[in-house]
Amino acid sequence: MIIYIRGGGSVPGGRYRRCSSDRLYSPSPPRARVASFADIPQQPATMPIEDSGSKPDFSDDEKKAIKDSWSGVYSEYESTSSEILIKFFVDNPSAQDFFPKFKDLDSEEKLKSSTAVRWHAERIINAVNDAIWLLDEPEKNAKKLKELSEKHAVQLNVDAKFFKVLAEVILDKVAEKNDGSFSDSARSAWEKLLTYICISLKVAY
Template structure:
């Protein structure tokens, strides 16, 4: 290359690892192994850091959903209200997307508030899983992807609270959430539901 030629543009960064799932890998794996229960110290870390996030829950939720839909547009097929939206600014203005963002954040808030009560957490996540399996017919791997996107956004938007150690604890929590949700899919016979819907 001569000195007058401009250097080639930098290559885009590699897609982020989202709880072990890379962009474009959309197959549904077997149910993951159950993670170790959270320790008292880990529960405290999650509740402390969540307090900072939840003060801005709607804005954080909207940011998470916009990134989720921009990076994984196939997920929009489950949302007739905004499946045709391409522009992130249009998504941000969507009252339906804001409503769903609040629901997602409130579900996580219920989990975080009840970390001391595993039965309550399990029942809340079973309801979420069953609704998404039976009513909405959402592929369970989207929960894994959404968890990874949420972890990215929290680390970027709250760097002073989401240190590497805190991110590890949150990854453990999101793994537990995914385990419970996929359990609900298994309980309702997801494979039969999804194959009969074809």
């Protein structure tokens, strides 16, 4: 990349000189300060949701960001949970095959009117809520998530790939509910939380 620097001092007319982007020179002594990455405002690093590897740890700030952004979601948990699960099934109809009671719900309207869908959706959002409030008790959190993993692996035979897909729907809903207040640091914290949950849900597979 070529960067042009406006000249001064001995450079007639304040003309621009060209130089490479890896080193910046002033047109005449004294030398200009070399630009560095420290001069560039850094955005909080984000990570994609993963379902394998090591479980992430959480800072106090990340825990606070998760809980603060969750409050607006969980305060309307009945409607929000249904929206999440219905969106998931509409986008991934093959996932319904793992739940016999959902197999005949072949339209969005049928999904919305199903009490079984609402009941299951509430179980999902309550599981996320438990995982959030047990972040300070990792042993209890691991135990509850392991039980869910065993149920989905042994009883329901759910394909584990769908955990990550559902997690992405949950993240989109959290971002939507928080609208303009969902910062990059909050998103990063949520990506870590959902990674933690997805990895935990695969322990029985």
